[in-house]
Amino acid sequence: MGHTNVGWLMNMIYNSPHFCVVEFSGFGDDGQHPAGGFEIMDKTLRREIFLGGQEAERFRASVQELIANEPSPEDIDEFLTGYVGLMTQPLVLH
Numbered sequence: 001m002g003h004t005n006v007g008w009l010m011n012m013i014y015n016s017p018h019f020c021v022v023e024f025s026g027f028g029d030d031g032q033h034p035a036g037g038f039e040i041m042d043k044t045l046r047r048e049i050f051l052g053g054q055e056a057e058r059f060r061a062s063v064q065e066l067i068a069n070e071p072s073p074e075d076i077d078e079f080l081t082g083y084v085g086l087m088t089q090p091l092v093l094h
Helices: 053-068 073-081
Strands: 009-015 019-025 037-042 047-052
Antiparallel strands (some): 019 037
């Protein structure tokens, strides 16, 4: 039986005028979120999506592949545009 971690970590891994990506780790029961999670925010549309579990693992693998090709900021924004259709949550800035 796992225990709940209280000290989750948040790390901004990408920020452009159009998108922001934040990686979350250290949350949930032990083993529940092996890849952590990612929040992708579209600043223009003011929408966001959270990817966890297998979705987070696929996103991480895709990002690693993208980074291996030394992308420009425009390439990264184009990659993130592929997630815009999935963004249903309104972006609330604090």
